[in-house]
Amino acid sequence: MATITEWQRNLPTRITMSRIFMVPLIVAAMWPNTLTWNIVAAVLFMAASSTDYFDGYYARKYKAVSNFGKFMDPIADKILVTSVLAMLLALGKIDAWMVIIILARDNFIGGIRSVAAADQIIIDAKPAGKWKTAMQMIAIPIVIIGNMEPYLPYLDKIGYGVLWVSVILSITSGIEYYLGFLKNRKSA
Known part of the structure; x- marks a missing residue:
């Protein structure tokens, strides 16, 4: 059996945190509220949302499930969704x-x-x-x-x-x- 590297062990947490770091980019792309920028924001949102699958996948694959990851995963989801919902509300959508x-x-x-x-x-x-x-x-x-x-x-x-x-x-x-x-x- 291959040894899990430090990089592999930390990958799920990095993926989870990327979801949070993408929020300002998504909100900024939503701000102009033009079709082109809205498509950019939607693609970024879908990419950020997909990280919810991949952090869990790699945590299981590399046996890198952690209490921090279990705690941060739903928080990252909430930060992503609530930030975007707040922006949609501000835009009257x-x-x-x-x-x-x-x-x-x-x-x-x-x-x-x-x-x-x-x-x-x-x-x-x-x-x-x-x-x-x-x-x-x-x-x-x-x-x-x-x-x-x-x-x-x-x-x-x-x-x-x-x-x-x-x-x-x-x-x-x-x-x-x-x-x-x-x-x-x-x-x-």
């Missing part, structure tokens, strides 16, 4: 309610995770949470790009609708996560 619900759910889950960790309770990810993330990763780049008349009419409305689906799944997954926490707490 989404509703404040979407951002409020998503942020409230994420903070609520963060609190539950903290309590669960203190009680040494592990709560598995729920399907609704995975679907919520998938819907966000599909919807957000579409909403960033916006209207592409006459090439792709209603693209912005499709992205907006898919983002509302992710909001509903946010609520659903928040409830599932809380119920899972209560169930695991009783059995612990």
Whole structure:
């Protein structure tokens, strides 16, 4: 069996941190709010989102799973998504309610995770949470790009609708996560 190098051991953390470092680039590309820059921002967002897969893949491949990585991975996701949602809100492309619900759910889950960790309770990810993330990763780049008349009419409305689906799944997954926490707490 090959020896894992220091570079391989640190690769997952570097990938996770790259997600955070890409946020200012994405937000800056969104600022002009022109089709060309919106496409650049959407591509950067998709690239940043893809790092969520690769950090986990390499952590498992190189047996480099760390507490820091477990802690930073969801934080990097939240920094990416909330920063972009805040910018979309500032540009008038989404509703404040979407951002409020998503942020409230994420903070609520963060609190539950903290309590669960203190009680040494592990709560598995729920399907609704995975679907919520998938819907966000599909919807957000579409909403960033916006209207592409006459090439792709209603693209912005499709992205907006898919983002509302992710909001509903946010609520659903928040409830599932809380119920899972209560169930695991009783059995612990």
